[in-house]
Structures are given as C-alpha cells and as structure tokens.
Amino acid sequence: MSFESTPYKDKKVISIGIVSELTGLSFRQIRYYEERKLIFPERNEKGTRRYSFSDIEKLVEIANKREEGVQTHEIRKEMKQERTKSVEKNVLKDMLRGQFNAHFRNNNNNSM
Missing domain, CATH: 1.10.1660.10 (Multidrug-efflux Transporter Regulator; Chain: A; Domain 2)
Structure with missing residues (x-):
C-alpha cells in the first residue's frame, strides 16, 4: 500500500x-x-x-x-479475533460484490 x-x-x-x-x-x-x-x-x-x-x-x-x-495476552487474543472477523467480513463483501457484478453483467448482456 x-x-x-x-x-x-x-x-x-x-x-x-x-x-x-x-x-x-x-x-x-x-x-x-x-x-x-x-x-x-x-x-x-x-x-x-x-x-x-x-x-x-x-x-x-x-x-x-x-x-x-x-491481561495483555487476553487483549492480544481479542485483537486477533477482531482482525479475523474483519478479514472474514471483507472476504464475504468481495464475494457478494463479485456475485452482484456477475449477475448484472449477465443480465445486461442478455438484454442486448
């Protein structure tokens, strides 16, 4: 980045x-x-x-x-769980975005 x-x-x-x-x-x-x-x-x-x-x-x-x-080890564990959830959430968003794009791209091509 x-x-x-x-x-x-x-x-x-x-x-x-x-x-x-x-x-x-x-x-x-x-x-x-x-x-x-x-x-x-x-x-x-x-x-x-x-x-x-x-x-x-x-x-x-x-x-x-x-x-x-x-304790700091508990905080680190919580932070790791939050990062994992965030990554999973972003993967799900990307998958949904891909599905929407594919769906609408196919519908636009079919209507031509």
Missing part, C-alpha cells in the same frame, strides 16, 4: 512524545505494548518510532482494558 493511498488515520507520522501526551501513557508503557505485540509502530530512517491515529486509538483502548484488569 503506498503512502498516498493510506487513509490519514493509518499514516505512521506521530512521534512517541506526542502519543504519550495524547494518551497519558508513559514512553515505557507504549514500548511495553509494542513488545507485547499489541501495537506495531513503524520506524523512520533514524530508527525513531512513528505511530498513527489508529495506533493512538488502540493504545487508549488497551489502557482502558488494562485498568479493568484485562
């Missing part, structure tokens, strides 16, 4: 300092959630972590769940 086609919420352009200010999380907490594979920042050419607005939203959700006592 090229940078230009990436939705603004998913562009990895925000420094860890800004993320910390916006979320109220310490640098250490943010890095810990990365170590636990809950978030996946990119690194620029100097090795500096870069986050997206989507990452910030995810970090707030993680922090809220942690305050409720949910």
Whole structure:
C-alpha cells in the first residue's frame, strides 16, 4: 500500500512524545505494548518510532482494558479475533460484490 493511498488515520507520522501526551501513557508503557505485540509502530530512517491515529486509538483502548484488569495476552487474543472477523467480513463483501457484478453483467448482456 503506498503512502498516498493510506487513509490519514493509518499514516505512521506521530512521534512517541506526542502519543504519550495524547494518551497519558508513559514512553515505557507504549514500548511495553509494542513488545507485547499489541501495537506495531513503524520506524523512520533514524530508527525513531512513528505511530498513527489508529495506533493512538488502540493504545487508549488497551489502557482502558488494562485498568479493568484485562491481561495483555487476553487483549492480544481479542485483537486477533477482531482482525479475523474483519478479514472474514471483507472476504464475504468481495464475494457478494463479485456475485452482484456477475449477475448484472449477465443480465445486461442478455438484454442486448
């Protein structure tokens, strides 16, 4: 996916300092959630972590769940299940779109 086609919420352009200010999380907490594979920042050419607005939203959700006592491995499991559901939903949408396109293409060809 090229940078230009990436939705603004998913562009990895925000420094860890800004993320910390916006979320109220310490640098250490943010890095810990990365170590636990809950978030996946990119690194620029100097090795500096870069986050997206989507990452910030995810970090707030993680922090809220942690305050409720949910363990990081449970959060990771939930996130994996959500990704799986999302992928399945997208596959179903694509299948339906293909069926609709095929149906209407055949109907348009038959009416000529």
